[in-house]
Amino acid sequence: MAEAAPVRGTTVVTVPRKPGQPEREATLELRTTVVQVARPSHRRADTPAAPPLTVVLAREIDPPDGLAPIEWLLLTTLSVETADDAARIARWYRYRWDIERLHFTLKSGGSQVERLQLETRERLERAITLYMIVAWRILWMTYQVRIDPDQSPTVAFSADEIDALERVAATQSPARRSGQPFTLRDAVRAMAKLGGFLGRKSDGEPGIKTLWRGYRQLQLICWGIQLARQAP
Numbered sequence: 001m002a003e004a005a006p007v008r009g010t011t012v013v014t015v016p017r018k019p020g021q022p023e024r025e026a027t028l029e030l031r032t033t034v035v036q037v038a039r040p041s042h043r044r045a046d047t048p049a050a051p052p053l054t055v056v057l058a059r060e061i062d063p064p065d066g067l068a069p070i071e072w073l074l075l076t077t078l079s080v081e082t083a084d085d086a087a088r089i090a091r092w093y094r095y096r097w098d099i100e101r102l103h104f105t106l107k108s109g110g111s112q113v114e115r116l117q118l119e120t121r122e123r124l125e126r127a128i129t130l131y132m133i134v135a136w137r138i139l140w141m142t143y144q145v146r147i148d149p150d151q152s153p154t155v156a157f158s159a160d161e162i163d164a165l166e167r168v169a170a171t172q173s174p175a176r177r178s179g180q181p182f183t184l185r186d187a188v189r190a191m192a193k194l195g196g197f198l199g200r201k202s203d204g205e206p207g208i209k210t211l212w213r214g215y216r217q218l219q220l221i222c223w224g225i226q227l228a229r230q231a232p
């Protein structure tokens with residue numbers, strides 16, 4: 001049924017990188033139709049009917065050689081009247097990659113959240129909430145570095161954090177050239193080196209674990225700076 005539905009339009013989504021596959025853009029053709037789910041045979045005849053569902057079939061056009069085309073068959077109770085509506089449903093589904101990555105960062109970073117053994121549910125919820133904020137911040141930094149590595153670090157770090165990272169970076173190798181602006185990429189790599197990242201040419205960009213460990217060390221440094229300011 002979805003195959004025979006009319007084409008509503010197209011949309012472009014970013015497909016995240018995988019082992020052996022770089023990040024890429026995919027153009028999806030969008031088809032939509034409305035279906036009515038039949039009442040289960042074991043239900044009484046007076047059982048209310050299920051609400052109608054909109055089917056959105058999103059299929060990649062001209063995928064790269066050697067790669068299977070992306071194909072999503074999505075069901076929603078939301079109204080889909082236009083191409084923009086269909087594109088929005090596909091875009092929301094695409095966010096699952098970001099959500100999965102956030103959960104990976106939370107579980108595989110430095111929080112060891114799955115090993116928490118707190119005594120009450122309330123304490124566990126507070127701990128997970130705090131770790132989720134840190135996980136989001138670290139993941140957001142990694143995406144910002146990919147988008148614009150030369151932007152100001154003020155988009156991701158406080159003034160105290162930038163001051164601490166500039167001082168740390170001055171002691172790390174390779175040294176930055178004199179007068180070179182301190183960028184977001186410089187700040188993130190300086191933080192990662194606090195967590196054990198070596199920063200060699202063959203190392204690529206820092207991973208989640210080193211970023212998490214570096215973030216923890218950075219907070220301790222900033223705490224020490226604040227205490228020193230308060231000292232008589």
